[in-house]
Amino acid sequence: MSAALTRRRRRAGTARVLAVPALLLVASIAGLVLGLTGDGLPDAASWALLCLPILLAVIAFLRRG
Secondary structure: OOHHHHHHHHHHHHHHHHHHHHHHHHHHHHHHHHHHHOOOHHHHHHHHHHHHHHHHHHHHHHHHO
């Protein structure tokens, strides 16, 4: 196997692994901004976005067990 192919696979793996934490980071920041700047529907969206990482952590924990 060539070195270039190995590096390409490693980069694809790293990008795939870091995609979910990056999306959770963006969702958390969006939730915090919405919570600080809006009332009504933005507050509900804020709660949903801020609960998303907790919900996914619980789901991952239950799937492991």
